[in-house]
Amino acid sequence: MGILSNLDLLSVGMTIAGIGILGFVVYFNNTKSITNKTFLLFALITIVWSVANYAYYQVESVTLAFWLIRFVIFLGVWHAFSFFQLARVFPKSEFKFSDNYKWILLPIVAITSIINLTPLVFKRAVEVSPSGGIAEIENGLAIVLFGTVIMALIISGVVVLIRKSIKATGVEKSQFGFVALGTFFTFVLIVTFNFILPSFFDNSKFIPLSALFIFPFVLFTSYAILKHKLFDIKVVATATLAFVLSIVTFLEVIFSKGFDQIMFRSSVFILVLVFSIFLLKSVRKEVTQRQQIEELAKRLEKANVRLKELDKLKSEFVSFATHQIRAPLTAIKGYTSLILEGSYGDIGEKAKEAVDKVYKASQSLVLVVEDYLNISRIEMGRMKYNFVVTDFGKLIREVAKELEPNVKKARLELSVNIDEGKEYKAKIDEGKMRQVIVNLIDNAIKYTREGEIIVSLSKDEKKGKLLATISDTGVGVKKEVMPILFDKFIRGKKANEVNIHGTGLGLYIAKQMAEAHEGGKLWVESKGKGKGSTFFVELDAEK
Structure with missing residues (x-):
């Protein structure tokens, strides 16, 4: 295979690798967020849909091509649904779905996607192209259902995004701006290459590259999600490395000769993608843990400052309280000493014994008070020394x-x-x-x-x-x-x-x-x- 004759395959491969890596980067950024989960779902459906869509235009078997086109429209329903759900939940971390969503919309989407696999949508291949592919297909009555559901989901998703964008303020306003930009570029590319060129210029060779047209939406939406989430340089570097490795291994697939070599190198390409996903998960986990540790360190630092302030207040209170206690204690000790010495006349033995106990107790208490005063002086840096x-x-x-x-x-x-x-x-x-x-x-x-x-x-x-x-x-x-x-x-x-x-x-x-x-x-x-x-x-x- 020559690379110039396979630029379409290279572009699809690069786009698939990019979408997959961005999908998992966003997901690992916050695995509990409903927005991140839905974005990953959208990315994965986009990848499978893009591969099936590209394969449909490359196979020479009519039977295989017919089942591929059915699979493409089967995925198309879920693709539109994942876009609609992303519009609904973006940019929230948590979202409660209504009963109508669970028991009416989901069943309609599921039934429609299953019908797409039956002759009710595509009956048979009417005309075969010179290359062996399908040139014309006879549609069934359910094609109307397929088109209605697809258009309803996409239009509803766009309307939801517009309404949210109008109401949004601050950070969310900026996020919706990036989503709108990505949606606009994707819409322009799809309309130009999938509608205008085939309809008015009889040029349909760009339709297999649909993955490339969806990439702007994926790119801008992922950036909108990650923009205010401390997009760590380690994650960026790892994602870039994973993308480069994926492209290099995919180029090996393009240059392969023979079925065995293609299968082997394709397996290597898939393994590289899987390895990249696990690597991204590991790096993201490390970055998250580091961020948590830094956050804890900041909290501990604030708590430590507060504890020092409280400790200082405690020391000042103890110093004040003990100073106030020491004066009456000194008086008690002094007067009991005078009584014991007979300065106020003779007293009975029992009274003398009681006064002696008071004297000793006050003496012990004075020492305790002095200890507390010393602690206060030490902790407040007020202890004076005369060396x-x-x-x-x-x-x-x-x-x-x-x-x-x-x-x-x-x-x-x-x-x-x-x-x-x-x-x-x-x-x-x-x-x-x-x-x-x-x-x-x-x-x-x-x-x-x-x-x-x-x-x-x-x-x-x-x-x-x-x-x-x-x-x-x-x-x-x-x-x-x-x-x-x-x-x-x-x-x-x-x-x-x-x-x-x-x-x-x-x-x-x-x-x-x-x-x-x-x-x-x-x-x-x-x-x-x-x-x-x-x-x-x-x-x-x-x-």
Whole structure:
């Protein structure tokens, strides 16, 4: 076969490949949309109808040609119906069909299409052309039914599109404009090559190329559907690649010699089309997932900003509330202290015992309020530090001495392993670091039922680091709790069995304060439940 003598076959092949690829690109863009589903149906019917229409003018067998023309008009009814339905549903994603549509129109279309396969429409071939094809066919009475249904569906579809176009606004107005443009080009091509040339110039050689005339409508309609749907470059590139591969393999069919070669290369062409469809589906899915992830990321970003705003408001509220609470608590603590000291005269033992409980409760509450205030300052970036060069060893010894009564009261042993002959200079905020050490030793007291607490401090001259350790023989820390132990409001499971007064804030505050220092680190190590814990505080040593 020479390519110049088969340009009609090449054009039909290219058009079929283009229509098929566009149909599936639109469908995969939104597989749940009724518009996209109907467009794919229209595209597939167009392809089958175009192949049958082209084949009718090429076969030399009268019997085969007669059945092909019946099949062409059978498909023609469904072709017109799919156009009408596309006009009805475009550009909606969802559409509810009426009962008249389901129980009257659909049966009429189905019955008409089946009648087209019987002698009621085309009775027989009256004249055979010199090439062996059919030159003239005797029509049956039902040809009127076929023509009426076809024209009614097409005209109704056009009227529906016009009405929708007039009422449409914004994006939909633009979409209907593209559909109207495609419909106009298709109408002009069909009227020119399928009616004017055969009727007035006795030239019917373009009728087999009907697929080419429908292509403008398919092209513009697909663009109208996809125009405002983020037509991703990956999908465009994949569709282009699929189209080029389809054309290349179809050219192989055109150049084939012999029936076996034609069948083999035709099979390859079909496989390429099928592969292209699955490739488009895969790429479209990937693009959709990426778009969904991007959309989720945007939503999460907005939610995160909002959460930060709420967190800031919460911190400001907590700061305000705790400030308001601290003043009366301080007054309660002060007056109960004065009463216990006898500043207001002697009181009975029972009254003294009650006042002492009030004093201790207010003292505990003051510490809790102070913790909340510290959290608010940390989260709002208002925590102030006054770093000065201090003997870290001396500070730890002083804290250990202050807490020694608490250790003895808990019936524990306290060992302090710090060389008093050495200086452990570090640039620290003395008040904040004192709070860190107090918190860690106090924590060891609370969670150790028996045994000892060992406080140590060492200096690594090479690395220029100070390392303080507070070890206990207490309840230990489970492996799953270790990563979250320093988070806010976190306490180990069954911690209340050992200490019911913990808030889960102390370690969080201690870590934040330690890490605010130069080279500051705070971490914990434990061999597990019931095997004790060791807390480490590391700082840069001052030379």
